[in-house]
Each structure stands twice: as C-alpha cells, then as structure tokens.
Amino acid sequence: MEKDTICALSTPYGVSGIGIIRISGPDTLSVINKIFKPGRKRKLEKIWKTHTVRYGYIVEEKGKVIDEVLVTIMKSPLSYTREDMAEIGCHGGLAAIKAVLSLCIRNGVRLAQPGEFTKRAFLNGRIDLTQAESIVEIINSKTEKSLEVSVKQLTGSLSRKIAVLRNQLINIMALVNYEIDFSEDFENISVSNIAEKIDTVINEIKGILGEGQSGRVLTEGVKIAIVGKPNVGKSSLLNLLVEEDRAIVSDIPGTTRDFVEGTICINGIPFTIVDTAGIRNHAVGIEKIGVERAVKWMEKAEMIIVVLDSSSELDFLDCQILSRAKSKPHIIVLNKWDLNDKNEKYFDEIFMGETIVKMSCLTGEGLKQLHAAIIEKLNNGVCEINNPEFFLSIRQQSCLEKTLNILEEIQTLVKKKTSCDITAEMIRFSIVHLDEISGRNISEETLEEIFSRFCVGK
Ligand SMILES: Nc1nc2c(ncn2[C@@H]2O[C@H](COP(=O)(O)OP(=O)(O)OP(=O)(O)O)[C@@H](O)[C@H]2O)c(=O)[nH]1
Ligand SMILES: [Mg+2]
Structure with a gap:
C-alpha cells in the first residue's frame, strides 16, 4: 500500500450543483477528523463506521466554516482503492472546492495524479489492468x-x-x-x-x-477518411454526415487545407469521419502539407470514402486516388448526382463489383444508402460486430x-x-x-x- 494520502476533485472542474472531493490513503480518517465538524450539534464518533454518510461542515484551522458538506467514509479494504477513503460532497462552487482542497493539502495530503485512484486499485490487487482500462x-x-x-x-x-x-x-x-x-x-x-x-x-x-x-x-469507433480531388464535395459530405456546418464549403478548389473531424453514430456504432484536403499533384506551400496529411489519413483510417465528381468523367488523378484506397475497405461516392443526367451507365460499368453510392451532398439524396454501405463495409471489411463481451x-x-x-x-x-x-x-x-x-x-x-x-x- 502507498504511504501518501492523495486528494482530487472527482467531478468536473467548474460551477455545478455539487462537487465531490476524493481522499485516499492511510491518513484519510485523521485528516477528516481534523477538518470535519458534524452538523446539528452532534458529536463525532471516535470511530467512523465504514460506508456511512455524515452531514456537517468543513472547518478551517481558525474555526471558519468553508462549506456545508456530506462526508462518506469507506474503510480499507472495502473501497475503490482498497485504502481508507473519504468523499466530501461540497457545494459545487469553485471557491468552496479550492478552499477544501487547500485545507487538505495543508494537512499533509497531496494532489492526485491523473488516474492515481484507479492505479492504486490496480496496485492493491482490486482490479487487473484489463478492468482498469475498461x-x-x-x-x-x-x-x-x-x-x-x-x-x-x-x-x-x-x-x-x-x-x-x-x-x-x-x-x-x-x-x-x-x-x-x-x-x-x-x-x-x-x-x-x-x-x-x-x-x-x-x-x-x-x-x-x-x-x-x-x-x-464499439468503444473507440472506426476512423473513416474522406478523400478525393479538390472541389468534389468532400467537406459538403462531412457536413451532411455530421448534420452541421463543420467544414468550410466553397467552389474554390483547395478550400480545405488541414483535416477536419466529426463523430457520428450509425446503428449504435461510433465513427470518426475525417475530411481531408483535396489531393492534387504539384500543390505548394500549405496546400502541399494538407495533401501530404490527406495521404497519411488514408493510411491511418480503417475505411476510406473516395469522393468523385459525377458530373465529369474520371481523370488520371481520380484513378491514382482510387488505386491507393483499394488496399483498405473503401466506398466510392459519386457526388453531385443532381448534376448528372447521362453518366450512369459509364460509372456502373467502370465500377462493376465496387461499392458505389450515387449521391448529392446538396440535396441529401443517397445519404441512407451511404449509411448502409458504411455498415456493410464494416462487417465485411473491417471486422464483424457480434455483440462482443470485451474489447482489446x-x-x-x-x-x-x-x-x-x-x-x-x-x-x-x-x-x-x-x-x-x-x-x-x-x-x-x-x-x-x-x-x-x-x-x-x-x-x-x-x-x-x-x-x-x-x-x-x-
Ligand atoms: N450541385 C452540387 N454541388 C455540390 C455538391 N456537393 C458539393 N457541391 C459544391 O461543390 C463545391 C465544392 O464543395 P466542397 O465541399 O467545398 O468540396 P471539397 O471537396 O471539400 O473541396 P476542397 O476542400 O477544395 O478540396 C461547393 O460549391 C459545393 O456547394 C452536390 O452534390 N451537388
Ligand atoms: Mg473541403
């Protein structure tokens, strides 16, 4: 067991209804006895019973009341860390929380590191690492x-x-x-x-x-990179998928210079969608860095959506992008379908056997088909989701x-x-x-x- 006694605010830092300060370690009970005075003129029992809650006040050295609180005591070994622990439920104002924490520190308790309570639970044998990571x-x-x-x-x-x-x-x-x-x-x-x-x-x-x-x-989600030439509608697609104007859309090629992320949930599965800079040869300066990042994202992502402008025919660059994407589960979005009136047969023939979605990011046509294609690719390309009992x-x-x-x-x-x-x-x-x-x-x-x-x- 650790010798130090540690404390931290366990609820989010900011103004809230209540704020809970956790203390863990061998000095927990002696510190609580010093800083806590029971309310309603009751006496503090010499020995706290484990898993009991007491109402009262946190009081400074000179007797000044800092806050009205509820204190819960959990004695070793029946606690989160297996050490003696206390949870002080304060009013959630920042001043009260700061004052209680500094009073604890003045009494020899130190501020906890991130995850230190759980680390102690692991080191003291209450949970193993797979549980800690969960x-x-x-x-x-x-x-x-x-x-x-x-x-x-x-x-x-x-x-x-x-x-x-x-x-x-x-x-x-x-x-x-x-x-x-x-x-x-x-x-x-x-x-x-x-x-x-x-x-x-x-x-x-x-x-x-x-x-x-x-x-x-299921826990971390699947990364999908949206790639394609400049101006084909990649940012429009991201915005349509996340249902908000996340990325800037314009008719000037090369609008997106860096990547933009959004998270969506389809059939209960989280997906992180990354919109990337339009890929073109001979890009310079910032745009060149953007293009390099787009290519990196193709390597990092678990799935790729290649966006093509269906109002024009494929060119060499489209083919280069497609051939890079082929090493991963990928979907071809034929965007701007609203503009297309004659190319259907052309695309059907070129992409026979591929997963293609004819869509318009302007009208939203084809979005449902894209959702279905994403789930289908996940199950047949990335991994099958069969109600897993655990994650790795x-x-x-x-x-x-x-x-x-x-x-x-x-x-x-x-x-x-x-x-x-x-x-x-x-x-x-x-x-x-x-x-x-x-x-x-x-x-x-x-x-x-x-x-x-x-x-x-x-
Ligand atoms: N008609 C039509 N226009 C679209 C469609 N999708 C996008 N656009 C337009 O195409 C232009 C480019 O769209 P963006 O979403 O910025 O394209 P992008 O691929 O992100 O472009 P870069 O960031 O420059 O690589 C904009 O003027 C959009 O309004 C569509 O389905 N139909
Ligand atoms: Mg863009």
Missing part, C-alpha cells in the same frame, strides 16, 4: 453499446479469458517439464498431444483477437499477437521434436506476454502511460 472506456462511452461492452470488461469478461489461456499454457509447460525430467527430447509424451493442446490455445487466441477487435470498434486496446492486442506468434513458433519446434528445454523456455516467454495484458508483469513506464489517459480524480 474504466477509461466507461467514462468515455458515447453510445449504449460501447458502455455495455466496457461494463462487461470491468466485471472481468476479458480477465477470465486470459486466465483460462494462462492455465492452459502452464499445463502445457508442466507436461514439457515432465518430459525434461526424463529425457532430452520428446520421447515419453506424444508430440501430437502437446501439438494439439497448443493448437487449442492458438485457436482460442485467434477468437479473442477477433472478438476484441469488434469490441474496440491496441496495447492488449499487441501483447496477445506476440503470444500468438511465439506459440506458432513453438508449434513448429514441437513438430520437429526440437529440444524440450527450448520449448519450455518459449512457453514461459509466451506467458510473460500474456501477463502484460492483465498487468501481472508490466513495466512502470507502460503503467504510467495507461494511467495518464485517465482524468484527475479517477
């Missing part, structure tokens, strides 16, 4: 579906899967070690028995990777992929009947990567990085 997602959840999957993760849906994998690997290692005790290579136990067991783990990991990715899509952050996914790669190598070694010692060592190594997911084995640096994503007070 808390950030619960806070950031914008849709019901993302909240659902994050809450499931908090209750341990991913932790349980990882624990099962770990047990399976430990059992395999025991089998291999048993073999080492008797011979140098796989003589006594059947190679096929071990290979089969490793296969089972490999298949389970592949399943978890698939389900975890669809969970991440990029970090967790990479640990799991490392475990998978090692197991695939082990599989080859086992089949070649290579030395048991090497096999056992590699299994141990695969478990090390697995343990990074739950946080059993994790560097201080990675921990810092994870918890810096939290807000102060959580």
Whole structure:
C-alpha cells in the first residue's frame, strides 16, 4: 500500500450543483477528523463506521466554516482503492472546492495524479489492468453499446479469458517439464498431444483477437477518411454526415487545407469521419502539407470514402486516388448526382463489383444508402460486430499477437521434436506476454502511460 494520502476533485472542474472531493490513503480518517465538524450539534464518533454518510461542515484551522458538506467514509479494504477513503460532497462552487482542497493539502495530503485512484486499485490487487482500462472506456462511452461492452470488461469478461489461456499454457509447460525430467527430447509424451493442446490455445487466441477487435470498434469507433480531388464535395459530405456546418464549403478548389473531424453514430456504432484536403499533384506551400496529411489519413483510417465528381468523367488523378484506397475497405461516392443526367451507365460499368453510392451532398439524396454501405463495409471489411463481451486496446492486442506468434513458433519446434528445454523456455516467454495484458508483469513506464489517459480524480 502507498504511504501518501492523495486528494482530487472527482467531478468536473467548474460551477455545478455539487462537487465531490476524493481522499485516499492511510491518513484519510485523521485528516477528516481534523477538518470535519458534524452538523446539528452532534458529536463525532471516535470511530467512523465504514460506508456511512455524515452531514456537517468543513472547518478551517481558525474555526471558519468553508462549506456545508456530506462526508462518506469507506474503510480499507472495502473501497475503490482498497485504502481508507473519504468523499466530501461540497457545494459545487469553485471557491468552496479550492478552499477544501487547500485545507487538505495543508494537512499533509497531496494532489492526485491523473488516474492515481484507479492505479492504486490496480496496485492493491482490486482490479487487473484489463478492468482498469475498461474504466477509461466507461467514462468515455458515447453510445449504449460501447458502455455495455466496457461494463462487461470491468466485471472481468476479458480477465477470465486470459486466465483460462494462462492455465492452459502452464499445463502445457508442466507436461514439457515432465518430459525434461526424463529425457532430452520428446520421447515419453506424444508430440501430437502437446501439438494439439497448443493448437487449442492458438485457436482460442485467434477468437479473442477477433472478438476484441469488434469490441474496440464499439468503444473507440472506426476512423473513416474522406478523400478525393479538390472541389468534389468532400467537406459538403462531412457536413451532411455530421448534420452541421463543420467544414468550410466553397467552389474554390483547395478550400480545405488541414483535416477536419466529426463523430457520428450509425446503428449504435461510433465513427470518426475525417475530411481531408483535396489531393492534387504539384500543390505548394500549405496546400502541399494538407495533401501530404490527406495521404497519411488514408493510411491511418480503417475505411476510406473516395469522393468523385459525377458530373465529369474520371481523370488520371481520380484513378491514382482510387488505386491507393483499394488496399483498405473503401466506398466510392459519386457526388453531385443532381448534376448528372447521362453518366450512369459509364460509372456502373467502370465500377462493376465496387461499392458505389450515387449521391448529392446538396440535396441529401443517397445519404441512407451511404449509411448502409458504411455498415456493410464494416462487417465485411473491417471486422464483424457480434455483440462482443470485451474489447482489446491496441496495447492488449499487441501483447496477445506476440503470444500468438511465439506459440506458432513453438508449434513448429514441437513438430520437429526440437529440444524440450527450448520449448519450455518459449512457453514461459509466451506467458510473460500474456501477463502484460492483465498487468501481472508490466513495466512502470507502460503503467504510467495507461494511467495518464485517465482524468484527475479517477
Ligand atoms: N450541385 C452540387 N454541388 C455540390 C455538391 N456537393 C458539393 N457541391 C459544391 O461543390 C463545391 C465544392 O464543395 P466542397 O465541399 O467545398 O468540396 P471539397 O471537396 O471539400 O473541396 P476542397 O476542400 O477544395 O478540396 C461547393 O460549391 C459545393 O456547394 C452536390 O452534390 N451537388
Ligand atoms: Mg473541403
């Protein structure tokens, strides 16, 4: 357990109905006893009962009342951090909150770092890292579906899967070690028995990777880049999708110089849409930087919408952009369809087998078809969304992929009947990567990085 006692405002900073200040650590009760005076002339019991709420006042050293409050005490180990904790519910004015916080600091409590309460919950063994990471997602959840999957993760849906994998690997290692005790290579136990067991783990990991990715899509959303030549209507499309005038639209080619983002929700799934600068060769200055960024966005995005002006025929640049987009799930929007009266057959023939949407950002025609195309591409190109029970952050996914790669190598070694010692060592190594997911084995640096994503007070 940590020696420091920490405090922070856990509700948003600003004027609100109430503001909750959290305190956690060994000095929590003694500090509360110093700064809190019960209301209605009641006496403060010598020993606070855990999980009780008291009404009263926060009083400064010289007896000046700072605020009327409710104080809740949660004693170790039955608290968020597993330490002694208090929550002071103040009136939400900034002056009152500042005064209470500085009184705490004068009494030896220090201000908490972002995510420090949750970090303590992790370090004190109340939750593992998959659960800690789900808390950030619960806070950031914008849709019901993302909240659902994050809450499931908090209750341990991913932790349980990882624990099962770990047990399976430990059992395999025991089998291999048993073999080492008797011979140098796989003589006594059947190679096929071990290979089969490793296969089972490999298949389970592949399943978890698939389900975890669809969970991440629900929590983090899917990035879609809108790309195309200047003036084809990319910014008009962004504005139509987000239903507000986010990006500047004009008939001057090269209007959008940097990228503009917006978030939308289709069928409960969040999408981040990025409008980029029109791509053209020989752009100079700021526009050139914009074009470079647009090309980068094509690499970063999980899906691409290529916008074409359907009132004119395709040119070389359109084809260049299309061929770049082909490496990813992509949709072709034939915009300005309101101007088009003769080109339908031309486009149908060129884009046979592609997902095309004929639309007009001016009239809104084709928007529903675009929504449908986005969902269809998500399920058939990015990943299938099947009510996932958990999500994998990029970090967790990479640990799991490392475990998978090692197991695939082990599989080859086992089949070649290579030395048991090497096999056992590699299994141990695969478990090390697995343990990074739950946080059993994790560097201080990675921990810092994870918890810096939290807000102060959580
Ligand atoms: N008729 C018609 N005009 C459109 C349509 N969509 C966009 N426009 C017009 O086309 C012009 C360019 O639109 P923008 O949305 O600024 O195009 P952009 O692709 O973002 O252009 P850059 O930022 O310069 O690359 C504007 O004058 C729009 O009003 C459409 O569906 N039909
Ligand atoms: Mg634009």
